[in-house]
Amino acid sequence: MNRKMIFALGAVSLAAVATQANAADLAARPYTKAPPMIATVYDWSGFYIGANGGYGSSHNCWNGTAGFPVGIAEGCHDATGAVAGGQIGYRWQSSAFVFGLEAQGDWADLSGRNTSAVLGVANRTHIDAFGLFTGQVGYAWNNALLYVKGGAAVTSNQYRGIGTGGLAGAEFDGANETRWGGTVGVGFEYGFAPNWSVGLEYDHLFMGRHDVTLTANGALAPVGTFSRTDSIRQDVDLITARINYKFGGPVIAKY
Numbered sequence: 334m335n336r337k338m339i340f341a342l343g344a345v346s347l348a349a350v351a352t353q354a355n356a357a358d359l360a361a362r363p364y365t366k367a368p369p370m371i372a373t374v375y376d377w378s379g380f381y382i383g384a385n386g387g388y389g390s391s392h393n394c395w396n397g398t399a400g401f402p403v404g405i406a407e408g409c410h411d412a413t414g415a416v417a418g419g420q421i422g423y424r425w426q427s428s429a430f431v432f433g434l435e436a437q438g439d440w441a442d443l444s445g446r447n448t449s450a451v452l453g454v455a456n457r458t459h460i461d462a463f464g465l466f467t468g469q470v471g472y473a474w475n476n477a478l479l480y481v482k483g484g485a486a487v488t489s490n491q492y493r494g495i496g497t498g499g500l501a502g503a504e505f506d507g508a509n510e511t512r513w514g515g516t517v518g519v520g521f522e523y524g525f526a527p528n529w530s531v532g533l534e535y536d537h538l539f540m541g542r543h544d545v546t547l548t549a550n551g552a553l554a555p556v557g558t559f560s561r562t563d564s565i566r567q568d569v570d571l572i573t574a575r576i577n578y579k580f581g582g583p584v585i586a587k588y
Contacts, residue, residue, distance in 0.1 A: 337476035341372040369557040375476035375524050377426045379441035379581040385534075386417040387573035391443050393565060398544060400561025407563065410578045412445035412458045414554045424469070431478060443569075447495060455495045456563075461487040463569070465481060465516055465536065476524035486516040486538040488569065492545055494560070496552070498531070506560035512567065522577070538569035
């Protein structure tokens with residue numbers, strides 16, 4: 334073995350020893366604990382604003398108390414049609430329970446009529462708007478909310494007497510009325526995106542019985558003169574789809 338080979342083998346051996354020494358001097362790799370899992374929980378608290386639309390049906394029964402139909406039950410009819418409007422409210426959440434206050438206002442086109450027991454007369458009811466002012470109590474499963482509600486209701490009503498037979502189609506008397514009552518309802522809402530939720534709601538409006546005085550419109554008597562008074566009972570059922578936008582953070586972190 335010549336001198337060059339001896340020097341080469343020595344150099345390789347020294348390099349191997351140096352590598353092992355350096356490896357021994359390196360500190361052990363530190364152990365890092367994995368971060369805890371974080372679950373997101375939907376928070377229903379905060380102000381919200383939204384829109385709604387759907388279908389309504391109002392049951393109306395007329396009974397004559399003064400004027401030409403005294404003491405006569407003139408019959409009942411359903412006034413049906415579309416509704417659309419908006420709502421604004423505030424909710425606060427405690428554990429899984431959700432409490433809220435809401436105001437809702439809707440345009441409506443609920444119309445219906447029936448032939449009265451009084452010969453030659455048909456009675457028509459039209460609701461062109463309504464409002465709800467309610468409190469809510471609900472239970473949330475994260476981003477799913479089931480709630481009940483109750484409070485005050487108001488309807489804007491138009492009542493008309495329409496001729497039949499020889500006077501078919503002619504409006505001979507009428508009245509406009511704003512009526513207050515109560516409401517109860519139930520709804521389901523689902524948070525489908527940050528700050529956004531959709532829902533479906535049913536409401537029943539107990540509007541009671543009111544005495545309504547109808548005046549002539551000139552077809553059979555001078556405009557504004559007394560025609561009759563009817564005791565009119567009214568109830569309303571509503572089914573609406575809703576979409577809401579909630580202000581503020583939609584979720585909270587839970588470890």
